[in-house]
Amino acid sequence: MIKDPQARIIGKENWKDYYLLSIESPRIATQAHPGQFVMVRITSHSYPLLRRPFSIHFKDERNIEIFFKITGSGTGILSQKKSGDTLDILGPLGKGFHAGETLRGKDVVAVGGGRGIAPLYFLAHELRSHGAAVKIFYGGKSHEDLPLKAKFEENGFELFCSTDDGSLGFKGLISDYLQTELQTFNPARIFACGPEPMMEKIAEISQSGDIPTEFSLESVMGCGFGACWGCVKRIRKNNHEGWVKICEEGPVFSGEDIIWTEVEK
Amino acid sequence: MIKDPQARIIGKENWKDYYLLSIESPRIATQAHPGQFVMVRITSHSYPLLRRPFSIHFKDERNIEIFFKITGSGTGILSQKKSGDTLDILGPLGKGFHAGETLRGKDVVAVGGGRGIAPLYFLAHELRSHGAAVKIFYGGKSHEDLPLKAKFEENGFELFCSTDDGSLGFKGLISDYLQTELQTFNPARIFACGPEPMMEKIAEISQSGDIPTEFSLESVMGCGFGACWGCVKRIRKNNHEGWVKICEEGPVFSGEDIIWTEVEK
């Protein structure tokens, strides 16, 4: 866990409400794993007050990327930053996905809904580097919510897109698309990140097929490093249910440990 | 008094801590007089909360200029704005200097200390257009506090500069420089804007020489248009002393009406 108060933005891309920032932060980059996140300070003054959490979208030796959607004032202000500006970031935080050697040669699925696609690009690369065959399921309300489609394709990932309005790919929910496709193959693991109803649906589907799952959860985070007890979700741990800090023990949890009825407020 | 929520920045200059913004706002520009000010909203959210007052530095038919120094977080954030950004401004506010026909053919003096030079550029042009002969006294801590020197000179104004450290012009306070120079001529009026000790000194000097004066005062302003009663200073009005709203009745006051002992906190 590193605090880098002078991480420099070295690149920026934008598609409507979605933004991608490349940030130079070698010490964070070298330690980062897929599914981990960073806490970004938005301003040096008191509005907005708290740092904002963002998944690590991708990394190389020196840089990390974050991919985010404007959902409020913090992300709004962040979207105004430009190349050359510096950011104060903490990371890498949390525990990531399990994307190691055990998946070599296996089929795996990563499902991202809207901005939930963010951690899956890094994850997909990691999985491929370990010899897994990755299918990406990428869903959104309309084609404008799938700005990363081209990038996944250019990088040779097998992509399954859906939109609620049918403007791109399968018309309907990405979880329904996944369910249909699961009739034809049986992945060794499903990874997912997105709105909670989407993830819960995927948990159901995978349970019936007995497929291990990993979900990246969200919560309002006060600190991101275990000090505030603010980010808890109901999780089973050592056969016992409790409020678990998702910044420390997550944000990625095994599907069977998540108590979905209590995850959604 | 106009509210222009979409005034566009069309030009920006910068010298160290000093900034000049040209702002397109035709309706405010046409009404503006020297000594009046605008209230600028710094952000659309709650920090910093209040608008900040700035003198109208110059205007043409469509545009106004403000000239400011970074003195805190509001001016700091404002200094980051760039050409093309829009500002929400209220103005023109207050009553300005008396720079009319009665001064034709007369010698007049305008004294600016530091950022207090801001309203005097507009004033100097107005005075000249009414046929007065203007001498500008411009003082600061060091030469870095006199960024507008060249501009005044290029525009053909007679300039007297001083710096506390002697790095440019007369070494010492601008009020001392003025006092020295007043031995050689007798202006019909002295206008001044700057730190209160400077203005008080000038009030003394001019009183002994019986020269009419006008001072532009500052105060923390809640609204800028008379609604909050926050900006009061001790002023004589109709032979009676009282707390007077400087946003409405000022910010320019005749020297004889200002109760200096109470102006400085």
Place this chain on the structure above:
Amino acid sequence: MTDLTIDLGFIKLKNPVIAASGTFGYGLEFAPFFDLSKLGGFVVKGLYFSPRPGNPPPRLVETPSGLINAIGLPGVGVRRFADEILPQLRKIKTAIIVNVCGENEEEYASVVEFLDKEEGISAYELNISCPNVEKDGLCPALDSEATFSVVSLVKKTSSRPVITKLSPNVTDIVEIALSAQEAGADALSLVNTLLAIAVDVEERKPVLGNIFGGLSGPAIKPISLRMVYQVVRRVKIPVIGMGGISSGRDALEYLITGAKAVEIGTANFIDPEASIKIIEELKDYCEENGFERIEDVIGTIKR
């Protein structure tokens, strides 16, 4: 067309948005910005019987998302108000509320007695909660007996509805609210500002001329909204909520919580058109959420 009218029982408002006392001058200061008759109402600056100068400056200091003021209730007094200002206000087709102040109970009563003879006032708002006139912020609204006593006296004197404005600087806001209700208040407005100070670390002295001031603005909304939440559950009379409202969403938080109307304070300084925008945003919200009348939004908070 959404119906934005609100019935307070003793008065009908065009909409639930009222400009708050001390932040809206005598109303006329805002006439250059918009047609004042679009408001649900406005409350004029606090009035004592006689003219008053207010506190020595500095009177304002900005804090993170807040403003401390120690204006100290300067004003023209009832006579000049009635002679010079009220005639202009009468032409405006909206609820005109007079914020009534007093150094003691009798002064409150005499202000009301004087104004009762004047036409064009919709209601009084009893300011028993200004924290920056007395040392240490003392005021009747800190004590349920003092509240009861002044409200009863004014109610005896007044022929008009009396809204009692409460202070947030108390342990138990419900207790004070109940005693104002018992004394006959027609409505409650809450809250006034929170007693506050700021220190100048260079000069090592209090920033404000009066040392103490009252904190307002977005910073206080979580606290004032909580008090409204507590009070609406316990009183029968209507509650007007305020504290840090600067957007339609802020206003909605209060209405959903159970306030029948809201007052807009500090936001008027930052955007003189704030109240008008808030009215628009309330309309939009009703339309987007299928409410035909804003009254149907009030108190809809789920437990």
Place this chain on the structure above:
Amino acid sequence: MTDLTIDLGFIKLKNPVIAASGTFGYGLEFAPFFDLSKLGGFVVKGLYFSPRPGNPPPRLVETPSGLINAIGLPGVGVRRFADEILPQLRKIKTAIIVNVCGENEEEYASVVEFLDKEEGISAYELNISCPNVEKDGLCPALDSEATFSVVSLVKKTSSRPVITKLSPNVTDIVEIALSAQEAGADALSLVNTLLAIAVDVEERKPVLGNIFGGLSGPAIKPISLRMVYQVVRRVKIPVIGMGGISSGRDALEYLITGAKAVEIGTANFIDPEASIKIIEELKDYCEENGFERIEDVIGTIKR
């Protein structure tokens, strides 16, 4: 070299900067960021006798320049604290203060009784002021008798200094402060959070799982600083000030006002190194203003 040490009478601090309870975990969470022994001290998360789960989420909501929390004091209980955490804390060369909680007076006393047998604790901070465990924010610090009673009981039990942490949710903070002093408190810390709520206008329900929470952060500084101003004039025991401190200047406002030390809360989340920076800024201020000892800055406010 500026002397930053502070003598609280019962304990000497390296410097006046203490990390506040509930915002600094058990301390160890911050070890990756800096050497904890640089602090004046730190207060661990509130401890009840038994482990507790805390409130249902959402537990946090951000407000303008503020944070409402309804964490609800989850924790490991005294036994695990003594067995697993305290041994690690003992190695840190700074004042370790335990924030003591209780559902009733007896629980406060039993926490202290248990911990008194353990080495390595510098003082207790009696948390009689947490607004988000009981309904409507009830807690002993709202009442001077309840305060007197619990402080006396704990003082009887404790062999260590007892700092009493007061609530800002009161009409008269001085009254409560005096009764804590009378009951034998060795110092006062003020303030805990302000009782607050937030409403979700889309869902039309309270945002927090617990409905009520406590407001902290820069938004509250004007209020908490005012309370410190009022209390330091009236008590003899040292006062530790807190509320919204995020810079050296904020800390200086409290010290100049008369607080002997400060606690840093919410700022730890935003910048885990906040306390360390504040210590540096205090040093700079002393040097620039010719103070050889930070003690000489305390209470220098001009009247």
